[in-house]
Amino acid sequence: MPFREINSKMVEATVAPGQKMFSQRGAMLAYKGEVSFTPNMQGGQGGLMSMIGRRVANEATPLMTVEGSGTVMFGHGGHHIQVINLAGDTLYVEADRLLAFDGTLQQGTMFMGSQGGVMGMVRGQVTGQGLFTTTLKGHGAVAVMAHGGVIELPITPQRPVHVDPQAYVAHHGDVRNKLSTALGWRDMVGRGSGEAFQLELSGNGAVYVQASEEKL
Amino acid sequence: MTGPVIFDPHSLPADDNVNKYTFCVELKSSQWFLQKGKMIAYYGRIEFNGIGHGRLDRLLRTSFHSPLHASDWVVADGSGKMLLADRAFDVNSYDLEDGNLTIRAGNLLAYQPTLALKQSIVPGFLTLIGTGKFVAASNGPVVFMEPPIRVDPQALVGWADCPSPCHHYDHGYMTGVLGGIRSLTGLGGTSGEEHQFEFVGAGTVLLQSTEALMAEQTTGQVPAEPGVPGGGAPAGAGGAAGSVPRLPGQLGDLQRRFGL
Numbered sequence: 001m002p003f004r005e006i007n008s009k010m011v012e013a014t015v016a017p018g019q020k021m022f023s024q025r026g027a028m029l030a031y032k033g034e035v036s037f038t039p040n041m042q043g044g045q046g047g048l049m050s051m052i053g054r055r056v057a058n059e060a061t062p063l064m065t066v067e068g069s070g071t072v073m074f075g076h077g078g079h080h081i082q083v084i085n086l087a088g089d090t091l092y093v094e095a096d097r098l099l100a101f102d103g104t105l106q107q108g109t110m111f112m113g114s115q116g117g118v119m120g121m122v123r124g125q126v127t128g129q130g131l132f133t134t135t136l137k138g139h140g141a142v143a144v145m146a147h148g149g150v151i152e153l154p155i156t157p158q159r160p161v162h163v164d165p166q167a168y169v170a171h172h173g174d175v176r177n178k179l180s181t182a183l184g185w186r187d188m189v190g191r192g193s194g195e196a197f198q199l200e201l202s203g204n205g206a207v208y209v210q211a212s213e214e215k216l
Numbered sequence: 217m218t219g220p221v222i223f224d225p226h227s228l229p230a231d232d233n234v235n236k237y238t239f240c241v242e243l244k245s246s247q248w249f250l251q252k253g254k255m256i257a258y259y260g261r262i263e264f265n266g267i268g269h270g271r272l273d274r275l276l277r278t279s280f281h282s283p284l285h286a287s288d289w290v291v292a293d294g295s296g297k298m299l300l301a302d303r304a305f306d307v308n309s310y311d312l313e314d315g316n317l318t319i320r321a322g323n324l325l326a327y328q329p330t331l332a333l334k335q336s337i338v339p340g341f342l343t344l345i346g347t348g349k350f351v352a353a354s355n356g357p358v359v360f361m362e363p364p365i366r367v368d369p370q371a372l373v374g375w376a377d378c379p380s381p382c383h384h385y386d387h388g389y390m391t392g393v394l395g396g397i398r399s400l401t402g403l404g405g406t407s408g409e410e411h412q413f414e415f416v417g418a419g420t421v422l423l424q425s426t427e428a429l430m431a432e433q434t435t436g437q438v439p440a441e442p443g444v445p446g447g448g449a450p451a452g453a454g455g456a457a458g459s460v461p462r463l464p465g466q467l468g469d470l471q472r473r474f475g476l
Binding site: 006007008009010025026028029030031032036037064073075076077078079 | 355356357359361364365366367368371386409410412421423425426
């Protein structure tokens with residue numbers, strides 16, 4: 001596991017020769033040893049096509065490649081950091097929230113509409129994810145940023161989890177999500193509870209929720 | 217669940233943190249220096265006098281050596297307990313024993329007069345020398361590291377006992393043909409990590425866990441004398457700050473070679 005949490009807002013990563021790591025540009029706080037930071041034109045992995053894909057999907061966040069040997073401290077903007085370890089499953093996360101991740105992870109872009117058609121797209125709009133989201137797949141660790149602390153809620157087939165779309169950070173595992181609406185006549189006359197939209201996640205996995213409704 | 221803790225003059229800690237964001241100073245007919253506006257409450261009889269107040273002249277002679285930013289500091293004098301805080305930033309106290317510590321001017325909240333405050337020759341930083349306690353704020357908890365280390369300029373809070381840092385530039389990807397195209401066209405951008413402060417030698421480096429800076433405090437101007445770094449120049453105009461420095465022979469310099 002390459003990430004060590006120093007405190008709630010700072011992680012330490014170990015880089016070894018031959019191991020690449022990607023991180024958000026400007027998120028390095030300090031480093032020891034010989035480490036180089038190269039801006040990554042493609043915004044992540046893959047060739048030209050993946051780069052174009054990300055540009056089109058608006059999931060092209062400025063990333064840099066971290067290489068060399070030593071330890072690097074990451075942190076950004078005073079946001080809380082959650083380290084998520086992936087063991088072969090897929091993490092769905094918004095590209096802006098990525099602080100750093102292992103180069104061994106496979107990066108991809110997913111169309112929200114492919115999960116639940118039109119409702120999926122509506123869901124993307126409400127959660128602020130847009131029409132596309134970034135996926136990371138494989139074995140490795142990801143450091144994800146959130147406003148306020150993060151809690152992990154497990155999802156089991158018997159117990160689906162409902163999440164406020166604005167507090168949603170990321171999820172992994174075999175999870176179906178859908179937007180459930182509790183719109184009533186009160187919302188129409190402006191007396192709603194403010195919780196008309198909820199994200200319902202069901203299946204097997206975990207969802208990460210931040211203790212704030214502020215987006216990054 | 218515990219309810220809110222209610223403090224009275226006796227239960228307030230003496231010279232310790234009340235919580236992560238508040239620090240309590242106990243005064244027993246003694247004095248503390250503090251930055252203006254960082255006191256949030258006090259018990260007892262405490263007088264706050266701006267520096268320059270006649271009675272304080274002796275104290276100033278021993279523990280305040282930054283004449284040109286005296287207006288940012290006050291002396292608390294009397295008996296009682298005083299609470300210090302700064303915009304909900306994490307507050308911590310540090311003990312120095314016959315040591316020296318250099319800290320970003322905006323991060324220092326208060327210090328005991330047994331310490332002497334001096335301007336560092338690094339612009340924007342203050343050095344505390346002697347024995348005593350001081351209180352500093354940081355954005356997120358402070359992390360202590362040992363050199364050799366390279367630190368993002370915004371994440372640096374201060375350093376103790378080690379030689380002053382130097383600048384380290386790392387933009388190897390800007391050289392060569394591809395790098396030249398990169399810097400000419402702006403395609404691909406920069407990593408934002410070309411410039412660090414490098415620390416070597418023995419000592420401790422203090423980092424804050426984010427790059428969000430605290431408001432910059434002026435450390436005061438230094439006399440315009442030959443050989444004084446930053447002497448006479450207004451703060452912040454220290455050379456070509458902001459622009460990426462160039463390596464000699466890099467393709468980007470073609471513009472200059474062609475006289476463009």
